[in-house]
Amino acid sequence: MERKNFIKTVIVAAVAPALLLAACKEAAQKKPAVVQQQTYTCPMHPQIIRNKPGTCPICGMDLVPFDKSNKTASLTLGESQIQLANITTMTVGSAALSDYKQLNGRLVTDPEQTAVISSRVPGRIETLFIKETGVKVNKGQPLYRIYSEQLASLQQEYLLAAAQVKHFPDDARFQQIEKAARQKLVLYDQSDRQISQLVQSGKTDPYVTYAATISGIVSELSVSEGQYVAEGSAIMRLEGYNQLWVEADVYPAEASAVAVGQSVKVVVSGWENDPQTMTVAFINPVLQSGSQLMQIRGTVPNPDNRWQPGLQANIFLPLKSSEDVLSLPVDAVIRDGKGAHVWIETARGKFEPRRVTTGMENFDKVAISSGLESGDKVVITGAYLLYSEFVLKKGADPLAGL
Known part of the structure; x- marks a missing residue:
């Protein structure tokens, strides 16, 4: 009897491990596999996390999937992605900054670049070579032609004085009269060439053409063809x-x-x-x-x-102004309720966020009080796109781990 019980005990001890192993395998086969659940977040509000697709309760944007198990605080982009996002960098260094x-x-x-063209003699505007405003004229270009009986009288006076000097070259009085008559013509803007032509022809010419004294644009036209003007009347205004x-x-x-x-x-x-x-x-x-x-x-x-x-x-x-400060373009700094940060390129195509403290700022640059060192390679265009890409891939604010 005792022998039989001993044999039974030995058999149970030998079979029990095999039965236990079989039971464990069967339980493992019946245990359901653990499926990783997809999570979704809002691109603009990373604090919104859901286990199913939907819309953001704050801004109404569609939620996007992200990998919450990826905790690395960096982004790696390819060359095509960098070019598409227009990401450029600069190496920061100390320089002066002014507010x-x-x-x-x-x-x-x-x-000082404006001139009023006025009539030097009274008479009638016979021809206007410039008839509208906005026209560009060059110095010496003819502007108008005027008929003046008074000018004709002065020319006749000078011809008589010149004839007297020619016949009585030693008479000082006739020479003074000739100089006075010539000076009157000069005051009426007659050039030496015109006076010489007058002496050679021996005939008066009541028509005189006036040219531009400066180059410029005709901004105002005060007369029309056929109009009578007095001495000193404005003809047009030129502006340079x-x-x-x-x-x-x-x-x-x-x-x-x-x-x-x-x-x-x-x-x-x-x-x-x-x-x-x-x-x-x-x-x-x-x-x-x-x-x-x-x-x-x-x-x-x-x-x-x-x-x-x-x-x-x-x-x-x-x-x-401040001397020897680190400064960046204003667009390189991303600001939100949690502070300010920039993106550093640690290797080609690898970018990491870094919290910074800003100082004095003007219309295009901002001083960096802390967070950067001279020689750091900072993203100056496309920083906000990196921020958005980080939120989409990580589902968290870049400053959350800083």
């Missing part, structure tokens, strides 16, 4: 645009920051990439009528007449 006050201004005609005035408005409280001889930056609307340097030449001590504004003025060159009077311009008045 500016922006003033509203405008371009106006420089009076090779140099223009820049007038800027400034409040009296800000006038202390401006001084005659100070250099300021001028940016004409439409030519933001071509700023000009202007020296303040005049500060009007009187407020403009009906306003509480003063006016400053200077001149800028106008090559090829590309700018016209009346264009708007921005004048940037330097207020303060």
